[in-house]
Amino acid sequence: QQQVKQSPQSLIVQKGGIPIINCAYENTAFDYFPWYQQFPGKGPALLIAIRPDVSEKKEGRFTISFNKSAKQFSLHIMDSQPGDSATYFCAAIMNRDDKIIFGKGTRLHILP
Amino acid sequence: EPEVTQTPSHQVTQMGQEVILRCVPISNHLYFYWYRQILGQKVEFLVSFYNNEISEKSEIFDDQFSVERPDGSNFTLKIRSTKLEDSAMYFCASTETGQGYGYTFGSGTRLTVV
Known part of the structure; x- marks a missing residue:
């Protein structure tokens, strides 16, 4: 119930390609879905986030698609660059809670 | 940009x-957290702390763990008797x-x- 399932575990994409990372959840009490980006030796940093009343959110080259009925959401990175190589975590937070439930992470590598 | 150190x-x-x-949260932040990430696994919540007391703790945060805000700037996580399975990356947040x-x-x- 408290889990967020993330796939794939790792992903290699050519520069300019569109990596897609998928996540799924069970608990409908989650009402905020952030994505975190983590570079080696650094802590997770908030990248983009969405609430379930919105089906899509774009910030620059990053887009979240949200399917509330399927309880799934995904991150797309447009025109990916080698600098986007990092570990990406999807996450979920429950209403009025401050605890983040993380997915297992996707290690993304963008080939030059 | 302010950082958590x-x-x-x-x-x-x-x-x-x-x-x-040891952790130094952002100076105007009032809520503090510890999370841990065992190698290759997800980031997991350990404990939240507000107003000089624990707000919530996970089942991972057993009697071997404690947190403290010893002064106005530091926030610490103590593990009393470490086990091999405590090996992980520990993240502080605020x-x-x-x-x-x-x-x-x-x-x-x-x-x-070790």
Whole structure:
């Protein structure tokens, strides 16, 4: 119930390609879905986030698609660059809670 | 941009020894957290702290763990008698309002128990 399932575990994409990372959840009490980006030796940093009343959110080259009925959401990175190589975590937070439930992470590598 | 600072970046300790991981949260933040990430696994919540007391703790946060805000700037995580399975990356985080979307994470302390 408290889990967020993330796939794939790792992903290699050519520069300019569109990596897609998928996540799924069970608990409908989650009402905020952030994505975190983590570079080696650094802590997770908030990248983009969405609430379930919105089906899509774009910030620059990053887009979240949200399917509330399927309880799934995904991150797309447009025109990916080698600098986007990092570990990406999807996450979920429950209403009025401050605890983040993380997915297992996707290690993304963008080939030059 | 304000940062959450953690020290040390890497700590190696013998099994059974006590370790203290240190964090300096962002100065105007009032809510503090510790999370841990075992190598290759997800980031997991350990404990939240507000107004000088624990707000919530996970089942991972057993009697071997304690947190403290010894002064106006530091926030520490103590593991009393380390086990091999405590080896992980430990992240400190803080928020201003206690809302889950306002987190700032530190860069982490890699704890290796040998």
